[in-house]
Amino acid sequence: MTAPAPTPVTALATEGNVAGRLSFVDRYLALWILAAMAAGLGLGRLVPGLGGALAEVTVTGVSLPIALGLLVMMYPVLAKVRYDRLGTVTRDRRLLVPSLLLNWVVGPALMFALAWLFLPDLPAYRTGLIIVGLARCIAMVIIWNDLACGHREAAAVLVALNSVFQVIAFAALGWFYLSVLPGWLGLARTDLDVSTWQIARSVLIFLGIPLAAGYLTRRIGERTKGRTWYESRLLPRIGPFALYGLLFTIVLLFALQGDAITSSPLDVARVAVPLLVYFAVMWAGSMALARVIGLDYPRATTLAFTAAGNNFELAIAVAIATFGASSGQALAGVVGPLIEVPALIALVHVALRTRRHFTVQEAPTHA
Template sequence: MGMFERWLTVWVGLAIVVGIGLGLTAPGAFAVVAALEVAHVNLVVAVLIWVMIYPMMIQIDFASVRDVGRRPQGLALTLVVNWLIKPFTMAALGVLFFHHLFAPWVDPASADEYIAGMILLGVAPCTAMVFVWSQLTRGDPNYTLVQVSVNDLVMIVAFAPIAAFLLGVTDIVVPWQTLLLSTVLYVVLPLLAGVLTRRALSSPGAVATFVARLKPASVVGLLATVLMLFALQAETLVAQPVVIALIAIPLIIQTYGIFAITFVLARRMRLPYPVAAPACLIGTSNFFELAVAVAISLFGLHSGAALATVVGVLVEVPVMLSLVALMRRFGRLFPAYA
C-alpha cells in the first residue's frame, strides 16, 4: 500500500474538515456547484466519481467476465442481502430508534419522515462507489462489474414495489431519469472508456503500469468527492447537529450489521476473497443519488426524509473506509487471499 492508501482515513478526515470550513465560508460558490445537476445528479460529483471508477474499469477483462457464471454463489449472496435482508433491517432499525428509543427527543411527524429516508437508502444498493471499495480491498473487478450490473437490473423492477411496501404507500414515483442517468454516468461511460483504454494498451503489463499511474488521481477524486459533499451540506450540519447525530446512529449500526451478516455468510460459503470482498461491501454502501432524488420528489427538499438520505451520504465514506480496513485485515479467513 502506498502512503495515500495507508493513511486514507486521515486524508478523508481532513477533507471532511476542510469541506465543512469551505462550505461555511464560501456558500455562494458551492451553491453554484449544487445547481449543476441533471435529474438530481450533480455533474461535478459525477465527474469526481468517474475519476475514481475509471482505473478499475481498465482492469476489467471481458474474457474473464464470461467465467463469472461458473461462480454464482457470490452473486446470489449479494442479491439475497441487498433485496431480502437489507431493506427490511433498515426499516426495523428506523422504527426501533425513532418510534421508541429516540421518541422523547423527536416529534412523531419528523420521526416518520426520518424513517422514510432511511428506508429509501436501504432499498437502493450502491452502483458507483462499490467499484472504489472493491479496488481498495483488491476485489475481482470482473465480478464486481457483474454484481453491479445485475443489481442495477433488479433495482429497475424491485425498487418501487419494496419501497412502497415498507413506506406503506402505493404511489412511489421512481425518478427514472436519475436511475438511468446514474447508470450511464457511473457504469456505462467509465466501462466504455476502460474498454477502449485496455484495447489501446498492448499488453497486461502496460495495463498494470497505466493503472498504477492513475492511482493517485483516483485517491484525489475520492478526497475531492468527500470535500464536495461535506461542503454542500455544511450549513445543514451546523444547523442541526443533534438531529444528524440521531439519524447517523441507526445508519451506522445498519451498515456494520449488514457487513457482519454478509461476511459470515460469505465465510460459510467459502467464497474466495476476491469475490467475497465486493460481495461484503456492495450491500453496505448505498445508491444515495437515487435515494435523495426519491426523498425530494415524495416529501420535499426540506423534509426529514431528504435530510436522512443526506446523512446517509455523509456517514458513508468514513464508515465504508473502516469496513475496507476490516475486510483487508480479516481477508485471510477466506480462500485465495493474496
C-alpha cells in the same frame, strides 16, 4: 481440468505489507477522507450560497460538479477490471445468489426496520433512510473492494446486476416499503413519486459512462500496447485519480448541506446510529455467510462490501427530486456517506485482518 487446491490466505501478504506497498495518498486515505469531510462542512458553513450554487446545475438531481467527481472516481477502477474473466464470475452461483438476496431482500428490510426502530418520531429522516436502504451500491463499493483486495471482476458483475435490478425494482420497492408495508403494520405511509426512467438515467450516467470508458480503455490499450504495458505503465498513471475523485466528491457533498449538518448535530447523530448498525450487520453477516458457504477471501470481501454499501448519489437524487433539496429526506441521504465513508474504510482494515480465516483460490492482481 481440475482447479488448483485453495492456498491458505496466510501465505499472502499481511495487512502491514499491503499498507507498505500503498502510495502516500492510499496509506493515509482515512485521514484524507476526514479532512475532505471537514473541508466540505467548513465550506458549506462559511461560504454563503455555496450549496445553492452547487445545486444550480444538476444531472439527474445531483450537482454537476459532484456528478463529474463520481465519474472521475469510478473510471480508473473500472479500467482495471479484466473483462475477459467476467464469464467465470457469472457462472458462480454461490456468489451471485447470496448477493441478490442480501442486496434486494435483506438490505432494504433491515434498513426499514432500523429506520422505524431508531426514528419513529422523525418521519422525514426515516423516509430518507429507507430510500438509502433501497439504493444499492454501484459506485464507491468498487473503491472499498479494491482497497480490501477483493475480486475486481466479481465486483464489476455484482455492480452491474445491482444496476439492472435498481432500474427494475427501485420504484416498486419504494412503493412497498414506504406505502404498502407500513399500511399492513399500521404505521404512517409515505408516497414516493419516482419514475423508472429517473432511476435508469442515474444508473446510465453514474455507471454506464465510466464502465464504457474503462472497458474501451483496456480494450484499446491492450490491443495497441499489450497487457503488460497496460497494467504496468498505464494503470499506475490513471489509478490515483479514483481517490482524487473520491476526495473531491466528498468535499462537494458535505459542502452542499454543510449548514444543515452543522446546525442539526443531534438529528445527524440520530440518523447516524441506524446507519452504523446497518453497515456493521450487513458486512459482518455477509462475511459470515461467505465463510459458511465456502467462498474464498476475494469473493467473500466482494460479497460483503457490495451488500453493505449504498448508492448514496441515487438516494440523494431521488430525495431531492421528490421532496426538495432542503428536505429532511435529502439531509438523511447526505448523512449516508458521512457515516458510510469512514465506516467502510474501517471495515477495509477489518477485512484485511480476517484473511487468515479464509482460503483463496486466486489472489487478485492489483496494479
